[in-house]
Amino acid sequence: MSVNNTRPITPELVAEHGLNEEEYQRIVELTEREPTFTELGIWSAMWNEHCSYKSSKKWLKTLPTEGPQVVYGPGENAGVVDIGDGDVVVFKMESHNHPSFIEPYQGAATGVGGILRDVFTMGARPIAAMNALRFGEPDHPKTKHLVSGVVSGVGGYGNSFGVPTVGGEVNFHPRYNGNILVNAFAAGLAKADSIYISKAEGIGLPVVYLGAKTGRDGVGGATMASAEFDDSIEEKRPTVQVGDPFTEKCLLEACLELMATGAVIAIQDMGAAGLTCSAVEMGARGDLGVRLNLDDVPVREENMTAYEMMLSESQERMLMVLRPEKEAEAKAIFVKWNLDFAIVGETTDDLRFSIHHQGEEVANLPIKELGDEAPEYDRPWVEPGTHSPQEPHVFAPPDDYSAALLHLIGSPDLCSRRWVWEQYDTLIQGNTLQLPGGDAGVVRVEGHDTKALAFSSDVTPRYVEADAYEGGKQAVAECYRNLVATGAKPLASTDNLNFGNPEKPEIMGTFVAAIRGIGEACLALDMPIVSGNVSLYNETNGEAILPTPTIGGVGLIDDWNSMARIGSADAGDVLFLVGTEATHLSQSIYQREILGEETGPAPEVDLQMERARGEFVLAAIRSGYASACHDISDGGIAIALAEMCMASGEGATCDLAITYPHAALFGEDQARYIVAVDDEWANMFAANSEGSGVSFERIGTVGGDKLIINDLVDISVEDLKTAHESWFPNFMGQQQFADAAE
Amino acid sequence: MKATVVQFPGCNRDRDMIAAITKIGGIAPQLAWHTDTELPESDLIVLPGGFSHGDYLRAGAIAARAPVMNAVRAAADKGVRVLGVCNGFQMLTEAGLLPGSLMRNSGLTFICKEVILEAVNTKNMFTERYNKGEIIRCPVAHHDGNYFADAKTLNQVEDNGQVAFRYAEGTNPNGSLNDIAGVFNAEGNVLGMMPHPENLIESAHGGEDGRRLFESVLGVLEREAA
Amino acid sequence: MADKEFKARVTVTLKNGVLDPQGKAIEGALASLNFGGVSSVRQGKVFDVNLSASSKKAAEDTLGDMCEKLLANTVIEDYAVEIVG
């Protein structure tokens, strides 16, 4: 079981470490000799896709990452954005896809744990979490088990840790049958003048290990996370990482206390390839060497080798460079919280990463090269093909519009996610202003009378599949819209780019085009990307997932008293459509659910129009005209109206301008909102819309107990609710029993 | 009037509780740590919600055996008011300060949502600002809130008027026997409840039904002090 | 006298009559997986404890004490102690 450092380096061993021949040659060159076994492990950990971004770096560099609001962009543990009054919001999103497929509860739980750690490593107290989940088709034999495990894992960790989960996504599609996606987002609040980063400074300073003990958890995990799945996955199972949210909560409190003492020079959480990545990062960033003595690393298993300690992915651990004069004070804090605190090394001036174990130097590598000279690939890619537009008349209309709407509102992708989010603590911390179920989750800024932050996570993978460039734009645009719909000014975003095997030019082409779309949209909508994560090789038996670049957005509400909600419309309010009649049915939920097809182009996003309408809606909400607001996305205006009715418990009577009824009701044209306006303000609102040049239409009034749209739809709100609320519990009903033993 | 909030590692609604007491009572509560062997002089001791010690072994079990609990017990014996919410309720049953125990929710999952409560016994310093039989809103957020007591204990609890709150008919979220959401000890100075009144005390929370619980206990104590 | 190392297994089970939501749910799950013939399932806990004590008897006594004080909630649970090595 334990492997000796003298294990000979064979071509097979190199390949097992996910390194190709060329990469290995480069390693020998940089090591200036054949690496030892431990060194090979270290190189492979630093150079795998997950840590090095070797396939994606070239393209990530093209994303807009700056703006006056951005304090720290990509490169740190999380992005940092100024929200005024000396406060900053710190956030990031990260995937835990492969581990969650293997062990859904622990995989999802440790995914949540990892992202929370990224946020509090920077000195921020986590205040909100989201989770973007994609599962295979509902009927696939594994789906229920995965949904059940992932949801309870997300909740199990976040609830115990004590962060409100205020949003997320759940989608089902056969292309995720063998490779689910679990993207976890966390945001924290900090003071602008007490942010901590990983760059070490000073020579001969103690390097301190904090938190939980090291076991053999996930040894080789980072390598696995970047490897394509095949049917032998069952055998390849490494030791699964088990999350301990209790220890993480103690670690949070201990770290924040520690930071307040001024003892911390640099700090870095141990994520993928734990000790290796964190130590190299601190040293390489600070132009320092690091010398570690593994005999001092707290371990929970016997006879751990240097290789295992360096690659272990045990959770709830941190590495820090400490001000030596503060050692006693710092240690006392960790003793109080019953966590490990051990000096395991020091910073040096030789730019070497030197590892000692049992009296032997088991690794001695150039630290800058480890950190910065990972191979960077310009992978071949082909421009994705496009689809020609399809006019509405090529799509069959439904026999019965009411029945179609009921069917859609109760379909797997559009039904209520209450079953999911009621398993998450959405209220803890006492600051939640908007729960899941609306457009964005909203949380008060503690210590401030009126400010709040809004959070949304979005992407429509079927659009990205149809047109990666437009789909990339759309993901950002929808996120922007969801924030705006609450009255938040979008501030910045994070991304989690989930794709298949980048060595396939078509996949790489999708990746490149999606990034181009995302970049353009972020620029146009002023939502710079401040952090993110790339997850490639999401394939099983050669079939890739739908390209899924998840966007997590954060917006600022100046005064939550004038915020809008999806369900705050009152009887008598006038309903306005901001935007124009829909015509785009290609790739719509209508097409998929009613016609059983997914064809044609994605809807186009006009970024100028998106911004103009968004700013108009935002101004209307902020000046108090809008009593309720909702963006129009999946399923079109009929779904959006139904969602508003269900949320407010009011009916509505609408008379839409209609050319093609099915397209008008279910078309998924972009940049559109529904705004409910108190009757008294309706004329004012209309005048303002005209003045600002934004297209709008007065479409109806709120009231009654039915949703009526022209002579097409006539359904009671009660029936809508029943259809909307029942799919998920019915689907999962049996599974609750099946996972009882866990 | 002096309130003390006891903190345990893994508690996470302590901050919510501190905020509620501060906002409603006008002054911040004193804080105690699980290893303390003595408590500051207090009129009200609060055991907050969360996952003390991760809720490992059994919810609240390890916390119930912390050194500070001896001081809590001594204070309760002297008649000091003790309020345990959620994890605090679990600790109080584990410590034997309240009857019964809290088992895994019947649906087996964690559940966070608003429920409807009936104020059952309102002749008590914790609940006197509610009307008997009044229906109030209150959020729950727990994994182990399924109240259980053997038949004899349950009868005693019912007969002595120790039921403080019940989940209103048809809204029992966790399978609790007799829809019990909160119970007093026989003397009436210790209250444990699963729902979180501290999370529904201001307009930002979308309602204030939880507020009167704090107003009751803090108000009564003020009067006594006067 | 020098202490010896013992390996013990402590089993904690719910008392008769105490509701067991997990056991009930497992019964349902087994039925839905087509395992017929199961009339009841009750879920409990085991603790594998390594401890040193002066004698087997002393180890057993200590373990009993641990159950009373922590490992079992004796209002609802029974326990059994066994030295296995």
Next chain:
Amino acid sequence: MADKEFKARVTVTLKNGVLDPQGKAIEGALASLNFGGVSSVRQGKVFDVNLSASSKKAAEDTLGDMCEKLLANTVIEDYAVEIVG
């Protein structure tokens, strides 16, 4: 042949090396309750199952199957089946 009733105990324990946060927390709690000499605690589950089967062997096979399919998470847990009555 008529089926017989069996009482079985299924024990599910964490595999070696898998982190056991519960066991670790219990170790800490025992120490603070002044139980010295405890070097490790690992927590597992037991299921007391009453079932009918044609033979002891058949009962054991069914229980093994139940473990694989439901009672144990074989990625991180081992199980043992014992017929006790």
